[in-house]
Amino acid sequence: MTPKMTSIVRDEIAALAAYHVQDSAGMIKLDAMENPFGFPPHLRSQLGERLSYAAINRYPDAGADALKNAIRHAFNVPDNLDILLGNGSDEIIQLIAMALAKPNATLLSVEPAFVMFKMIATYCGIRYVGVPLTPDFEINIDATLSAIHTHQPAVIFLASPNNPTGNSFSVSTIDAIIQASPGLVVIDEAYFAFSSTSFMNEVSRYQNVVLMRTVSKLGLAGLRLGMLIGDKKWLGEFDKVRLPYNINVLTQVAATFALEHIADFTAQTNILIDERVKMAAELRLLFQDHADAKQFASEANFILFRLPASHPATNVFNQLRADNILVKNTSSGHPLLQNTLRLTIGAPSENSALIAALQNVLSPLTKAPS
Numbered sequence: 376m377t378p379k380m381t382s383i384v385r386d387e388i389a390a391l392a393a394y395h396v397q398d399s400a401g402m403i404k405l406d407a408m409e410n411p412f413g414f415p416p417h418l419r420s421q422l423g424e425r426l427s428y429a430a431i432n433r434y435p436d437a438g439a440d441a442l443k444n445a446i447r448h449a450f451n452v453p454d455n456l457d458i459l460l461g462n463g464s465d466e467i468i469q470l471i472a473m474a475l476a477k478p479n480a481t482l483l484s485v486e487p488a489f490v491m492f493k494m495i496a497t498y499c500g501i502r503y504v505g506v507p508l509t510p511d512f513e514i515n516i517d518a519t520l521s522a523i524h525t526h527q528p529a530v531i532f533l534a535s536p537n538n539p540t541g542n543s544f545s546v547s548t549i550d551a552i553i554q555a556s557p558g559l560v561v562i563d564e565a566y567f568a569f570s571s572t573s574f575m576n577e578v579s580r581y582q583n584v585v586l587m588r589t590v591s592k593l594g595l596a597g598l599r600l601g602m603l604i605g606d607k608k609w610l611g612e613f614d615k616v617r618l619p620y621n622i623n624v625l626t627q628v629a630a631t632f633a634l635e636h637i638a639d640f641t642a643q644t645n646i647l648i649d650e651r652v653k654m655a656a657e658l659r660l661l662f663q664d665h666a667d668a669k670q671f672a673s674e675a676n677f678i679l680f681r682l683p684a685s686h687p688a689t690n691v692f693n694q695l696r697a698d699n700i701l702v703k704n705t706s707s708g709h710p711l712l713q714n715t716l717r718l719t720i721g722a723p724s725e726n727s728a729l730i731a732a733l734q735n736v737l738s739p740l741t742k743a744p745s
Contacts, residue, residue: 376389385500387497387500388497388498391494391497394490394491394494397701399701401699402696402699402700402701403699403700403701403721403725403728403729404701404719404721405700405701405702405718405719405720405721405725405729406701406702406703406717406719407596407703407719408538408566408591408592408675408676408677408719409591409592409594409596409719410592410593410594410595410596410640410643410644410647410676411721411722411725412594412643412646412722413594414594414633415636415639415640415643418632418633418636418639421632422629422632422633425628425629425632426625426628426629428628429624429625429628430624431624431625433624434619434620434624435620435622435623435624435627436627437619437620439460439622439627441627441631442460442600442622442627442630442631442634443458443460445630445631445634445635446458446602446634448634449634449635449637450575450588451575452575452604453575453576453578453579455579456578456579456604456605456606457604457605457606457607457610457611458602458603458604458610459602459603459604459610459613459614459617460600460601460602460603460621460622461600461601461602461603461617461621461622462599462600462601462621462622463589463591463599463600463601464491464563464565464587464588464589464591464601465491465495465601466601466617466621467587467601467602467603467613468491468492468495468532468561468587469495469498469499470603470613470616470617471530471559471561471603471613472495472496472498472499472501472530473499473616474612474613474615474616475501475529475530475558475559476499476500476501476529477529479502480501480502480528480529481501481502481503481504481526481527481528481529482496482501482502482503482504482528482529482530482531482532483503483504483505483506483522483523483526483528483530483531483532484503484504484505484506484531484532484533485505485506485507485508485514485519485533485537486505486506486507486508486709486711487508487512487537487539487540487705487708487709487711487712488505488532488533488534488537488538489532489534489537489538489563489565490708492532492534493505501529502526504522504526504528506518506519506522507709507710507711508540508711510711511671512537512540512542512671512711513542513544513548514533514544514548514552516548516551516552519552520551520552520555523552523555523556523557524555527557527558528556528557528558529558529559530558530559530560530561531552531556531558531559531560531561532561532563533549533552533560533561533562533563534562534563534564534565535549535562535563535564535570535572535574536564536565536566536569536570536673536674536675538565538566538675538677539677539679539703539705539708539712539715539717540671540679541671541672541673541674541675541677541678541679542671542672542673542674543570543571543572543674546572546574546577549562549574553581553583553584556583558583559583559584559585559609560581560583560584560585561584561585561586561587562574562578562584562585562586562587563587564586564587564588565587565588565589565591565592566592566674566675566676567588568592568593568640568641568644568676569592569644569647569648569651569674569675569676570674570675571674572674574586575604578604578605582606584605585603585604585605585606585609585610586603586604586605587601587602587603587604588601588602588604589601589602590630590633590634592675592676593633593640593643593644594633594640594643595629595630595633595640598626598629598630598633599626600622600626600630644676646723647676647720650720650721650722650723650726651673651676651678651720653726654678654718654720654726654729654730655670655673655678657730658670658678658680658730658733661730661733661734661737662680662683665683667681667683667684668680668681668682668683669681676719676720677717677718677719677720678717678718678720679705679712679715679716679717679718680715680716680718681713681714681715682714682715682716684714686736686737687706687714688704688705688706688714688715688716689704689706691716691733691736691737692704692716694732694736695729695732695733695736698732698735700728700729700732702716702717702718702719702729703716703717703718703719704716705717
C-alpha cells in the first residue's frame with residue numbers, strides 16, 4: 376500500500392485478504408458445494424423463451440413480487456412471514472450487519488462456520504465473537520450461553536446444516552440460544568434441501584428469529600439469489616439499507632421460472648443425497664483401519680473428513696489437483712479443522728473419479744502388508 380492508502384484505508388480492511396476463489400478450469404469441480412447437473416435440459420428452451428421477453432431495457436421490479444410469490448409457493452413459506460431478497464446470502468448477511476452495527480455492537484457465531492459471518496462483520500465495523508464448537512462440531516451450549524451473557528450480541532448467526540462441518544444442530548440447542556439472546560438470531564439454512572430438518576415452521580414462535588436461505592445449492596448458484604424470511608417489522612428495517620433494484624431482471628425471471636418447476640430441482644437434490652450416502656460408505660471403507668482418520672456426519676451436499684496424520688491434507692489436496700480434481704482444503708480455516716478436506720458431492724461419475732483418485736493417493740494405507 377502507498378502512504379496515502381495507508382492513511383485512509385481502515386486498518387481492519389488493510390489487514391484482510393480478499394476472498395479467494397480457486398481456479399477450476401478443466402477440473403472436476405468439487406470445492407464449492409454446487410449442483411453438478413446444470414439446468415434441466417427439457418426446460419432450457421422454455422427458460423430461453425421466458426428470458427427473451429425480459430424487459431432488460433427497464434429497471435427490475437423493485438419488490439420482485441412475482442419471484443417472492445414463487446418462493447412462497449415452492450418453499451411453503453407461512454403466510455404471516457415476509458420475504459426480503461438479496462444478491463446471494465452474502466448480501467443478506469451484510470444488510471443485517473449494516474442495520475445492527477451500533478457502536479460497540481457484537482455479531483456472534485460459532486466456529487468453524489461460514490467464513491462470511493466474520494468477514495462481513497469486519498466490513499461493516501461490528502465486533503465479531505466466535506465460540507468454538509466441540510471437537511465433534513456440536514454447539515458447546517455452556518460456552519455459547521456464557522458468551523451471550525458476556526457480550527450481549529445484537530445478532531447471532533447459526534448455520535444449520537453448518538458449513539464446513541455439514542452437521543445440523545438440534546432444535547433444543549437452537550431454542551436455548553434463542554431464549555438467551557438479547558438480540559436477533561439468524562438461522563442460516565443454505566443447505567435446507569439436503570437436510571431432514573428445518574426451522575421454517577418455528578420462526579413464527581419467536582419475536583427475535585429470522586430464517587435465511589439461498590437457491591444456490593439447488594442448482595441456481597449463478598443467479599445469486601438469497602432470501603430472508605421473517606416478521607415484516609424486522610425485514611422492514613433491513614430493507615432500508617438494501618440498495619434499490621438489487622435483484623436484476625434476468626435473475627428475477629430465471630429464478631421465478633425455475634421455482635415454478637421446483638420438482639425438477641428436488642429430483643436432482645435427491646440424487647445428490649443418494650450419492651452422499653454412497654460417498655460416505657466409500658470413505659468409511661477407505662479409512663476403516665485408521666483410528667486417526669474421521670468422517671463427519673453430513674446433512675449438506677458435501678462431506679468433511681479428517682485424514683490420517685500420515686497423509687497431510689495439503690499433500691492430498693495437491694495430489695488430487697494434479698489429477699484434475701478440485702476439493703476444498705479446510706485445514707487452515709480453524710484449529711478444529713486440522714488435516715481436513717471438504718468434498719462436494721458431485722455427479723456419480725465425478726464421485727467415482729474422486730474415490731479412485733483418493734484410493735491411489737492413499738494406496739500405502741489401503742494395501743495389505745506383505
